[in-house]
Amino acid sequence: MSTDTQAIKDWLKQHQISEVEVLVPDMTGNARGKFIPAHQFLELGEPKLPESIMVQSVTGEYSDEHWDLVEPTDTDMILKPDPNTMRLVPWAREPTAQIIHDCYKQDGEPHPLSSRNVLKRVLELYEAEGLKPVVAPEVEFFLVDRNTNPDHVLIPPKGRSGRRETSRLSYSIDAVAEFEDFVEDMYDYAEAQNLAVDTLIHENGAAQMEINFLHGDAMDLADQVFIFKRTIRETAHKHGIYATFMAKPMQNECGSALHIHQSIVQADTGKNIFAEADGTHTPAFLSYIAGLQRYTPELIAFYAPNVNSYRRLAPDIAAPINLCWGLDNRTTAFRVPESSTAATRVENRFPGADTNPYLAMAATLASGYLGMKGKLTPTEPHQGTANEDEVEIARSLEEGLRSLDNSPEVREVFDPLFLKAFTAVKRDEFEEFNRVISSWEREHLLLQV
Known part of the structure; x- marks a missing residue:
């Protein structure tokens, strides 16, 4: 045995x-x-x-x-x-x-069709270089009333006060307490499964929460996010409500993301290769960011894999729309938080909560790897609000899929059969969605065009 x-x-x-x-x-x-x-x-x-x-x-x-x-x-x-x-x-x-x-x-x-094997393939590239990625995901989700009719819009559930949220309550302690029973059961379930959940906050949307995970091994954290999403849904069912990881579940609310903080350390010493001893950023760090800028347009479908995903990636709703990076700037796609030398990292803010965590991890780590291998140079860090700049990314799933394997570098990192399969499946989803006639079209076009 x-x-x-x-x-x-x-x-x-x-x-x-x-x-x-x-x-x-x-x-x-x-x-x-x-x-x-x-x-x-x-x-x-x-x-x-x-x-x-x-x-x-x-x-x-x-x-x-x-x-x-x-x-x-x-x-x-x-x-x-x-x-x-x-x-x-x-x-x-x-x-x-x-x-x-x-x-x-x-x-x-x-x-090759296993998404877990896709991530393994990328991690093996780092292992061959004597490097090890360290990641920390942040997962957002909405709690909503039970909804058994897809023609009905989603609404927040009633909290312990008997009322539904209507205000913007970012970081509100009392708003989280409205769902205290749900939160306590969630933490109990997480502890029973050894999930490294850290802080819980109330996000900007009505009954929208965010859970931060402790940093660690990329495969382990992808597994944990995979299990965590099951856990949240089950906890919600226990309390007679739904939990959704749709990227943009409600028209008048913000979207839900799966931000990924990432750094790279030497496998033998654990030293962070993104910062010098005095805290200055290394050439490897700048090339890593340049890789994120260079390859995100081609890999955007891994971060935004559903037709609904692109409703989140729109101007003025606190999601990235271009390839800017910045120092402690949450309006940029790639944010470098203020941190100690050992914790120097970049946060990729593109992935939606609806992404497959294995593919999102693989895409962001592959982009950084290719940037370092190619010694790419990033733009200057963005000053001010990046949301006022031009949109630089795909605005639909079909557009994102057309860019998926444009470069030979991407085709070398990701198995060609998987790229073909992912594109075929997601393109069929887009075409099926595209056949649905929406209420907006009936309202504004029926008698006016």
Whole structure:
């Protein structure tokens, strides 16, 4: 028995687990998999899933290019558990474990359609250079009333006062206290799953919250965000409300982001390569930022992967619209917070809360890596409000997809089959959405054009 298998067996026994959730993050960043009785989990061999689930759209449909992306026989993927991801499922009625699995082809090679493998591929580039990324995500979400009719607009839920929020209550302690029971259960669930959640704040939107994670390993934090989004939804269900990570769920409210703070350290010493001893920024740091500026237009679809995502990336709603960077400037896309030398970092403010965390991490780290390798030079740090400058990014999913693999550097970092699959699936989603006639069109165009 391998060391990993023994560790899993001992953990399941220690926690008296009766059922195991075999989890695989799909292209959207949601959980696919199987439920397996614990006594069978290690006895039945490696679980399997059809590879076609990795190329389903958010509506559950398949692209017209489906059979160009997977084997015509719809071959099974081999799933291997990562013992570092073993967690309890605190909302389950019986003792239940959840374990994230990696996907492999039949020949033992990592499966290229797995978003977790996409991030692994980028992290291996850093490992080959003796470097290690350190990241800290910030995840925003809205609490909303239960909504079973998609034709109805979303509204904030009632808090303990019996009222709904209508004011802008950024950082309000009392506004968070309106949902005290939800918050307490959320923290209990997070602790039970060893999620490194740090601070909770009330964001600018009505019943909009933000959770900050402690900094750490990029793969571990991507796993934690993946689990955290499940956790928040489950906590909300317990309290009879919904939690949504849509990038722009309500017309008159701001959007929700998944900001990623990132720095790079030497793997052997832990020294931050972004700052000199006196705190000045290193050439590597400036090239990293230049990489973010250079490659974000091509990788924007990884940060904004849904048709709704681009409603957030608009002027005047506190989201980036261009490629500026700045020192402690929240209006820029790439913000360098005031910090100590060891904590010198850049915050990528492009990713929406609706992104697949593995792909967002991969995109931002790949951009910085390519910037450092190419010794690129950034613009001067932006002074003043960047939101008053020109829009420099795609304004629709279709436009973002057309830019996805424009450069040979991107095609070298990201597997060509994955790029093809992602583009095919997301383009189909865009075309399906584009067939829907909106109420705005009926209101303003029906009798006036």
